[in-house]
Amino acid sequence: MAPSDSDAASQLSEKTVNNEQERTPRVNAICRRIHGWSWQAFPVGMGTGAVYVILHGLKDRSPVIATVETVFYFLNMALFLLNTTTLLLQAILYPRQAYRLLTDPVKGIFVPLIVLSFATIIIGTINYAVPTHHVGPDFVYALFWIYVGFAVLTCFPMMMIWFNKPHDLAHFTPAYAFLVFPMMLVGVVAFNVLRVLTPEDSRSLGVLLIGYFFQGIGFFMTFFYICIYIIRIIMTGFLRGHQANGAFIACGPPGFTALALIKLGRQAREILAHNKLVSPMAGEIWYAGSVMASLLLFGLAVFFFLFGAMPWWFKVHKSMKEILGCWALTFPNVGWIATIRELADIFNLPGFHVLHIIMAVLMCITWVVLFVLTVVAFFQGHIFKSMPEDVIKDSFLHRHEEGETPIV
Incomplete structure (x- = not known):
């Protein structure tokens, strides 16, 4: 029986499809992962760093907890x-x-997170490598200046790129403040570095002043972003979808600044007195003023945490594709949680020690849940995986075939 015209057309179509598939280069899984990777991967490491920073601040740390850290x-x-x-x-x-x-304009704001992730590594090095004498004060001092340079060289170019274009206020999110976060964290890195430098060390004064200098730049710039965020939610209501996670980022600037002011003020008492600067009581005045300012900023950070947490479950999208944004529930909250411990010691508040332990446990639980969901999303291909055609479109061979000059 002779084949019909429709059968012949179907066979021709199948041959055409097969020929096209043969001509289309195959893209392996590793290439799709490399092409699909993004700067939004760094919050996973920052959330991991948040765990050991919080646990290290516990009042009574057992050897088991130290091992976990x-x-x-x-x-x-x-x-x-x-x-x-x-x-x-x-x-x-x-x-x-x-x-x-x-x-x-959106994904670029996550570029400075590489600097923040580096900051958590510096803090961890001071916590775990210095006491075991694997590194010394000179190495830590060098890391401090590397971090300062890294922060400046990353933040300013990214701000130039971001501010070069207009942005819609109706879509504004606190995550835009990531562009300045690395400079704000200089104060936090500074007081950790001062833990391994003695007040008699001539380098201590420079670290102290640079810490205050950049903490001021970072806090006030991020505070301006927070003010715009408040205006935005007045106009549009609470953040929705993946932006709902960004509401927790507003906790970061006041929380970390509160912590930095207390710690830097404590160091200033000894450093200024040893160098006989400003006045004999300058160090004590700096510290007392820092405690009061820290208490005010601590209250603001707690307010932003509750303000973001109460509507979060009802506004966020429950999608595995947006799991990376949920890591904002971890690292921005480190500042005010660590400040709880400092205020407990300063004002002799046992209840704050208990609250600090509770928040540390909740931070660990949050990390476990997010890490498991992130691993599941990764292996299911929801994150860090590009479509084959996108990989081919950006590949070197494809650009060469199109007659483009490859960008290398």
């Missing part, structure tokens, strides 16, 4: 190396995608 410290470093290596490979293999992420 060390494990989280090395896990954070592994995540940092994974993210930086993958993004470097992306820049080499798919420069158009790398440039697209840098200049994107």
Whole structure:
């Protein structure tokens, strides 16, 4: 029986599809992962660093907890190396995608998170490597200046890119403050560095003043962003969807600044007195003023936490594709949680010690839940995985075939 015209057409169509599939280059899973990686991967490491920073501040730390902290410290470093290596490979293999992420008005705000992730590693190094004498004060001092340079060289170019375009107020989110966060965290890194430098060390005064200088820049700039955020929710109501996670980022600037002021003020008491600067009582005045200012900022941070937490479950999208945004529930809250411990010691408040332990436990539970969901989302292909056609479009061979000059 002779084949009908429809059968012949169907066979021809199948041959055409097969020929096209043969001509289309296959994209392996690793290439899709490298192409699909983004700067939004760094909050995972920052959330991991948040755990050991909080646990290290516990009043009564057992050897078991110290071991857990060390494990989280090395896990954070592994995540940092994974993210930086993958993004470097992306820049080499798919420069158009790398440039697209840098200049994107939304995704570009996550670039400075590499600096914040580096800050958690510095703090962990001071907590765990210095006491075991694996590194010394000179190495930590060098890390401090590397961090300051890294923060400035990252923040200013990214701010130039971001401010070069107009932005819609109706879509404004506190996450835009990430552009300035690294400079705000200089004060936090500074007081940790001062823990290993003695007041008699001539370098201590410089670290103290630089800590205050950049803490002021970072806090006031991020505070301006928070003011715009308040105006935005007055206009549109609470943040919805993936932006609902960004509401917790507003806790970061007042919380970390409260912590930095107390810690820097405490160091100022000895450093200013030793160097006989300003006045004999300058250090005590700085510290007393810092405690009062910290208490005010602590209240603001707690308010922003509750303000973001109460509507969060009803506003956020329950989607595995948006799990990375949920890591904002961890690291922005470290500042005010750590400040609880400091205020408990200053004002002799046993209830605050209990509250600090409760928040530390909740932070650990949050990390476990988010880490499991992130791993599931990764293996299911919801995150960090590009479509094959997007990889081909940005590949070196495809650009060469199109007659473009490859960007390398």
